[in-house]
Amino acid sequence: MPSIERRPLQKLSDILEGIIMVTKNGTSNGVKVAVLVGSLRADSLNRELAEIAVANAPQGVDVSIVDGLGHVPFYSEDVDSPSGLPAPAGELRAAVEAADALLLVTPEYNGTLPAVLKNAIDWLSRPFGEGAIKDKPVAVVGIAAGQYGGTWAHDDARRSVGVAGGRVVEKIAVSIGGAYQRFAENRPADDAEAVTQVREAVASLAGSVALVA
Incomplete structure (x- = not known):
């Protein structure tokens, strides 16, 4: 049976305690996590994984998916200017800027x-050294058809977002493989192991915000 790659996480009770501390001592809205989905497909399993993160967010954590990535033009300094910034790119930056942490949910292509x-x-990496992603905790999870669950894509995403200025939480790794077989009859939301892993990943990511608050 395809497996989910596991790495040690903090105890969930300890993580949630840290989140509640941030909620009380920081913002009344708790910890905000923005989610970017690397698949635009209507029936995307990774989109469903992101929706699991939203539906199962721990108390004190607000998780929201940033839509519209397919409308963001390819990056070019020629169009990245205050006077002519494309609206979808500006909305992406604003959504991530308003978040405390970022969750990337992606397949492998x-x-x-x-x-x-x-x-x-x-x-999100621009302006250089001042991008919306700068110093924000970032985690990468996802589903892929291969037996290793898209680990190449996930490792590349961590590398890229780290160079871009994000603070990658390396201990969080949920790579679900064998997607076509595993979800041939059931959906990710029906997979108890996947739901648990995503919920713990979100809690750990939010806990990383608590550690630097």
Whole structure:
């Protein structure tokens, strides 16, 4: 049976305690996590994984999916200007800027991350040294058809977002493989193991915000 790659996480009770501390001592709205999905497909399993993160967010954590990545033009300094910034790119930056942490949910295309996600990271990396992603905790999870669950894509996404200025939470790794077989009859939301792993990943990511608050 295809497996989910596991790495040690903090105890969930300890993570949630840290989140509640941020909620009380920081913002009344708790920890905000923005989610970018690397698949634009209507029936995307990774989109469903992102929706699991939203539906199962721990108390004190607000998770929201940033839509519209398919409308963001390819990054170019020629169009990245205050006077003529494309609206979809501006909305992407604003959504991530307003968040405390970022969750990337992505499949694997030809051994790496999809272009739409790489493009979003490029936009979030600018202005250089001052991008919307700067110093925010970032985690990468996803589903892929291969037996290793898209680990090449996930590793590339971590590398790219780290260079872009994000603070990658390396201990969080949910890579679900064998997608066509595993979800031939059931959906990700019906997979108890997948739901648990995503919920713990979100809690750990939010806990990383608590550690630097």
